[in-house]
Amino acid sequence: MTRPARYAGSWYPADPETLRSAVEGYIAAGGPAAPALGLMVPHAGYIYSGRVAGIGYAAVEVPASVVVLAPKHHPAGPPVSVWDGGGWQTPLGEVPIDEALRDAVLADCGEAVGDRLAHSNEHSLELQLPFLKVRRPDLRIVPIAVGTRDAEALRALGEACAKAIGQSAEGGVGLVVASSDMSHYVSAAEAKEKDSLALERLIALDPEGLLDVVEREGISMCGVAPAAAMLFAARALGAGAAEVVAYATSGDVTGDRDEVVGYAAAAVRP
16 A cells, blocks of 8 residues: 555645756755754645755755654554555655665564554655655655654654664665654744744754753644654764754745744754
8 A cells, every 4th residue: 555645736736847846946945965864854835844844855965765753743543653554655756665674663662553544644744755755766764653742752763763774774874854843823033932942952962851841831843752753863873963954934935923833954963
């Protein structure tokens, strides 16, 4: 069973040429690429967050295998749902699954369950695939939907991803992508203030602190769990630094500064 490109034509273009041109344009706004262990990028409609996502993807070298961690905006499926079906369709072609890497994550992480239901109507992972496909045409992925904020569960998931990457046929070459938007439906000033608190913990390579500040300050960062798991993975792989490469809000597109969604791209380096 392949996963269809459910949101093509609504959240991003369905026409292959239009989509490729848009994604290439977003990526051209960033660069140059450098080695990375982790990446956090947004997942809103491309008209709003595409430029930030493109700058994020331009900033990293994309290996042949990528673990993609995304939040669950719907309750369906187990808290840590590892896609156990076939490839994911995109208007740019199908993206196959790295089955060996997927199976290694499932074997090593007691929190992870093979599942398809959690992915059926979730947009946050699908929207990453055209960017990854443009950056790396021979890409293989491990799609994981994350619906828990329990720090130990996220540590187990992140460290399982790191172990699987370290034992992979590519000799430890892999990338963990976390899909997340930042503050939702607050003023641009409040979004910038609150998002900076979360991003401070991210660039400090502090997943526990990220989870804590988001909870304590009421930051509506929908992908904090995937971001924390990505940080746990990157730390286990020997992360040395992280940087925010882009930040914007929906207000930069709409002109409405009273109620915005924040978008950030951050890269974790060796």
